[in-house]
Amino acid sequence: MKAQLRRLRTNLAYFFREGFKNIFVNGFMSFAAMSVLAACILITGSFTLVAYNIGVMIEDLESQNEIAVYIDDTVPREEAIKLEYQLKKIDNVDTIEFVPKEDAFEDYLEELGDDAYIIEDLREDNPLRDGYKITMKDISLHGETVKEISDIAGVGETISRKDISDKLLQIKNVVNAISMALIALLGAVSLFIVANTVRLALFYRREEIAIMKMVGATNSFIRMPFVVEGTIIGFLSGVVSYYAQYFVYKYITDKLIAGASFIEVVPFDAFSGTLFMTVTFAGVVIGLIGSVFTIQKFMKV
Amino acid sequence: MIKISEVFKTYDNGTKALKGVSLTIEDGEFAFIVGPSGSGKSTIIKLLAAELRPTSGKVNINGYDVGSLHQKEIPYLRRTIGVVFQDFRLIEKKTVYENVAFVMRAVGAPSRVIKKRVPYVLDLVGLLHKQRRYPTELSGGEQQRVAIARALVNNPNVIIADEPTGNLDPARSLELMMLLEKINSLGTTVVVVTHEKELVDQFAKRVIAIDGGMVISDKMGGYYESAAQTSQN
Numbered sequence: 384m385k386a387q388l389r390r391l392r393t394n395l396a397y398f399f400r401e402g403f404k405n406i407f408v409n410g411f412m413s414f415a416a417m418s419v420l421a422a423c424i425l426i427t428g429s430f431t432l433v434a435y436n437i438g439v440m441i442e443d444l445e446s447q448n449e450i451a452v453y454i455d456d457t458v459p460r461e462e463a464i465k466l467e468y469q470l471k472k473i474d475n476v477d478t479i480e481f482v483p484k485e486d487a488f489e490d491y492l493e494e495l496g497d498d499a500y501i502i503e504d505l506r507e508d509n510p511l512r513d514g515y516k517i518t519m520k521d522i523s524l525h526g527e528t529v530k531e532i533s534d535i536a537g538v539g540e541t542i543s544r545k546d547i548s549d550k551l552l553q554i555k556n557v558v559n560a561i562s563m564a565l566i567a568l569l570g571a572v573s574l575f576i577v578a579n580t581v582r583l584a585l586f587y588r589r590e591e592i593a594i595m596k597m598v599g600a601t602n603s604f605i606r607m608p609f610v611v612e613g614t615i616i617g618f619l620s621g622v623v624s625y626y627a628q629y630f631v632y633k634y635i636t637d638k639l640i641a642g643a644s645f646i647e648v649v650p651f652d653a654f655s656g657t658l659f660m661t662v663t664f665a666g667v668v669i670g671l672i673g674s675v676f677t678i679q680k681f682m683k684v
Numbered sequence: 685m686i687k688i689s690e691v692f693k694t695y696d697n698g699t700k701a702l703k704g705v706s707l708t709i710e711d712g713e714f715a716f717i718v719g720p721s722g723s724g725k726s727t728i729i730k731l732l733a734a735e736l737r738p739t740s741g742k743v744n745i746n747g748y749d750v751g752s753l754h755q756k757e758i759p760y761l762r763r764t765i766g767v768v769f770q771d772f773r774l775i776e777k778k779t780v781y782e783n784v785a786f787v788m789r790a791v792g793a794p795s796r797v798i799k800k801r802v803p804y805v806l807d808l809v810g811l812l813h814k815q816r817r818y819p820t821e822l823s824g825g826e827q828q829r830v831a832i833a834r835a836l837v838n839n840p841n842v843i844i845a846d847e848p849t850g851n852l853d854p855a856r857s858l859e860l861m862m863l864l865e866k867i868n869s870l871g872t873t874v875v876v877v878t879h880e881k882e883l884v885d886q887f888a889k890r891v892i893a894i895d896g897g898m899v900i901s902d903k904m905g906g907y908y909e910s911a912a913q914t915s916q917n
Contacts, residue, residue: 393794591775591786597733598838599762600790 394604402611405584413616416580420620420669423569423576424662425627427562432632432658434562439649441551445522446478448547452515452532455539462537463513469535470515475528477520484511512539522548570669577673581613585681606678610671617670621663628658685711686732686842686875691741693727693897701727703897704741709875711841714868716884717877719894725877728894729846732875733767734758746841763791766835766843770850772827774819774834780806781815784834791838805833809863825856832863842873849880857883 406413452470454463460483470479488509492499519528525548529541585592595605629651636648686709693702701724709715719725730736731743734750743750746764753761774783781802788798806812809829819827828848835843845864849857861876861883868874878884884891893901 389794390792394792397789590773594773594775594787594834595790596759597762597767598787598790598834599759599764600787601756601759604790604792 394607398607398611401608402615405588405608405612406615409580409584409587412580412583413612416576417616417620417623419576420573420617420666421623421627423573424620424624424665425631427566427569427665428624428628428658428662429631430562430565432628432654434558435654436649437558438555440647441555443647444551445548446518448518448522448544448551450517450519450529450532450541450543452517452538453512453540453542454514455537456512458513458537460513466535466537467515470517470532473528473531475519475521475524475531477518478516480516482514482516484509484513487511487514519548523552525549573669574673574676577613577617577670578677580616581609581674581677582681584609584612585678606675609678610674613670613674613677614667615670617666617668617673618663619666620670621666624666625659625662628662629655685709685744685746686873687742687744688728688731689742689744691731691738691743693724693731693736694739701897702731702738705894705897705899706741707892707899707902709842709873711873712868712871713890714865714874714887715876715890715892716887717875717892717894718879718881718884720879723894724897725894726846727897729767729844729877732842732844733765734761759791763838764841766838766840768828768831768835768843768845768848770847772819772824772831772851774827774830776819779816779818780811780822780830783819783830784837787834788837793838801837805837808836808867809833823856824851824853825859828852828856828860829863832860832867836867836872840872842875843867845874845876845878847878848876849878849883854882858886861887 454466458466464481467479467481470476488506488511491511492502495501517532519525525543525545529543529545532538532541592605632651636651640648686707688708689706691702691705692700694700705724705728717725717728727736731738731750732745734748734753737753738751741751745761748757748761748764750761775786778786784805785798785802788801793801803812803815806815809832811826811829811833814822814826819830822830828851832843832845832848835845843864848864849860852860857880864874864876865887888905890902890904892899
């Protein structure tokens, strides 16, 4: 057991030493691969962050897109308040707020502003109804949710803008589709780059590989340094792209968007941890898959 | 031990390289395999190194049956043999020491064992004083001795030398053969594949002559003798 552990340690040290050596032996190619890979991750990251910001904005708009529910005026106040339990049972209901008709009247007065005196007389004989303001978790279920609300006994009428929900949903889908396509495309490009770098390293060391095979090195032993090489390149690319992303994001938010007050951007710090983990993980995965795939093909001799 | 029985090897292109070869080489033996180019010598080496599998018949080396060997077991078979090539196949950007040490690392030997073993084999081939040199700084004979050290370092049961003197002058060739004889006297089986008659004749060893994919003679003594015997038959 002890001997096995020692052997594992020796081997790991060897794999890393050789992997690093490969990077420097093909220094220029490794550097080029790392730069292009980092650029790919940066571009993907940038689009994802744009999509993320749009997502956040849409979510904000979604929460403003309420369903106004009016209770039948035959239903007494106590019953109207109790309806909240039934409304809460609907899956897609996110927030729910009871609006007594007195409050609704005040809101209305406020809306009218200087013209409020027109209906001031109606205060004692308020024609409005008690109601609820409801927001949804998922606006794609707008229609179903409205139907479920309307089906509850006592609900007189619902008013909402399904067209806005649909529009928002459409924007969201388009943005998502674009970022997905970009991730797929740039992911493929990145894989290709890693594969090429590793292929070059393999080619450069083909003599050594032939000798290693001849003296009885196992295939996995021969492969490992190249996998380590690809993975290290991937990891470093991830780290580089993270810092590049930081500067790009800062630049855009500080210089370009700062003037446009209507656009609210999520601060970098809010997602920096997740971003770092994601880009380095993506780099490592691309490096790993790219090199394993190449070596698998190369070793089938 | 090497035991080849009734082996036929036909390549994909239809070439019949071996047509029923049988031979046994015991542990600790020294044997020459001789024959003209295209006789099937290289095919035998490739079968022994499990680079090829026999079309029919059995190839058994150091307890491994090459015909039925699982792909994963091939490296372990290869650890029991050391191969030396005509063109040395050293890695030019590694020093003599590294060329030898790297094959020990390749089979997962711990560094402390490598540090002891490499100087020992380099000393055995008489090149300890040149361990920091690069292959290109050495003569052909020295390079081949490095290749022998490399073949020896993992302590194989069998050394197979494929035309080891092909690129050497007669004096260096003789030295090299004496080195292989010395290695044999230390207990390692040595199989030398060659077509150099003069060299074979200088050593009174077992000579297996191959021609046309068959063993045409298997005797103690020189190349000429076995060739002469065959022509008489």
